Amino acid sequence: xxxxxxxxxxxxxxxxxxxxxxxxxxxxxxxxxxxxxxxxxxxxxxxxxxxxxxxxxxxxxxxxxxxxxxxxxxxxxxxxxxxxxxxxxxxxxxxxx
Amino acid sequence: xxxxxxxxxxxxxxxxxxxxxxxxxxxxxxxxxxxxxxxxxxxxxxxxxxxxxxxxxxxxxxxxxxxxxxxxxxxxxxxxxxxxxxxxxxxxxxxxxxxxxxxxxxxxxxxxxxxxxxxxxxxxxxxxxxxxxxxxxxxxxxxxxxxxxxxxxxxxxxxxxxxxxxxxxxxxxxxxxxxxxxxxxxxxxxxxxxxxxxxxxxxxxxxxxxxxxxxxxxxxxxxxxxxxxxxxxxxxxxxx
Numbered sequence: 001x002x003x004x005x006x007x008x009x010x011x012x013x014x015x016x017x018x019x020x021x022x023x024x025x026x027x028x029x030x031x032x033x034x035x036x037x038x039x040x041x042x043x044x045x046x047x048x049x050x051x052x053x054x055x056x057x058x059x060x061x062x063x064x065x066x067x068x069x070x071x072x073x074x075x076x077x078x079x080x081x082x083x084x085x086x087x088x089x090x091x092x093x094x095x096x097x
Numbered sequence: 098x099x100x101x102x103x104x105x106x107x108x109x110x111x112x113x114x115x116x117x118x119x120x121x122x123x124x125x126x127x128x129x130x131x132x133x134x135x136x137x138x139x140x141x142x143x144x145x146x147x148x149x150x151x152x153x154x155x156x157x158x159x160x161x162x163x164x165x166x167x168x169x170x171x172x173x174x175x176x177x178x179x180x181x182x183x184x185x186x187x188x189x190x191x192x193x194x195x196x197x198x199x200x201x202x203x204x205x206x207x208x209x210x211x212x213x214x215x216x217x218x219x220x221x222x223x224x225x226x227x228x229x230x231x232x233x234x235x236x237x238x239x240x241x242x243x244x245x246x247x248x249x250x251x252x253x254x255x256x257x258x259x260x261x262x263x264x265x266x267x268x269x270x271x272x273x274x275x276x277x278x279x280x281x282x283x284x285x286x287x288x289x290x291x292x293x294x295x296x297x298x299x300x301x302x303x304x305x306x307x308x309x310x311x312x313x314x315x316x317x318x319x320x321x322x323x324x325x326x327x328x329x330x331x332x333x334x335x336x337x
Binding site: 001004005007009010011014016019022023025032036039041042049050053056057074076084090091092093096 | 120142186
């Protein structure tokens with residue numbers, strides 16, 4: 001029974017990922033659609049960051065925000081992305097004391 | 098250099114580059130996958146079932162939700178529908194990613210599409226110049242495969258070993274993937290300030306719809322689509 005549920009979930013996640021591969025192969029888009037598609041990554045990043053970041057610690061939403069601000073500053077100064085991630089983890093960890 | 102030698106040199110180079118580029122995802126996935134494994138085990142799933150779910154479903158947020166729903170006895174169909182809603186954003190992301198990979202053959206694009214997640218999409222999209230390089234498919238393939246393997250392996254580890262990361266630390270590591278998204282976005286904004294406007298539109302649309310009571314899944318889809326549309330206005334002419 002649980003195996004059937006897993007297979008159903010698998011179809012629900014895999015089909016939306018794969019169908020675009022076939023759509024894009026078959027279609028020639030107008031320039032504005034190409035522009036829309038090239039803006040999607042930035043929009044997706046925005047939507048993935050906020051407001052989700054406030055739920056890192058659901059009872060203390062500002063901890064996630066402060067961690068995020070530290071990440072913004074570190075990334076702005078051009079630090080390697082791994083250091084940005086470690087800096088944010090350390091910030092949230094220290095805030096929990 | 099012989100032609101063949103040059104070929105394998107390029108391949109190894111692209112695989113290495115892909116691994117280095119995708120490494121932050123591994124760092125972010127391992128603790129989350131371990132936590133998933135622990136919770137799934139506690140909810141009564143067997144080690145095989147919980148690992149199989151990671152291997153076949155491969156969607157973090159959906160798996161956490163499924164485990165929660167499973168623990169309280171929700172029906173399978175309801176869980177499957179909720180999974181679809183929460184992951185529909187990957188349809189939009191995959192459209193954008195596959196358009197980026199236009200020059201790559203379909204037989205490569207399909208396996209790459211299977212490996213698309215929020216994180217692997219974000220990292221791949223911010224490294225778009227490899228799409229037109231020789232052996233570019235290997236570069237993206239390595240990013241996606243290392244993310245996938247760390248997710249499946251981490252789940253198994255969590256199910257086997259239980260809580261190996263102290264709670265305070267694992268909660269702090271919850272910021273890792275958000276920090277990675279920020280670390281990916283900021284360099285683009287530094288290059289082109291108008292990109293910030295696109296991200297902010299997406300954030301506000303997402304937050305607004307959540308306030309109005311829309312589910313997280315649809316709100317992210319709406320934020321991504323509408324934020325993307327704002328890009329038609331914000332992005333310069335050269336991007337077509």
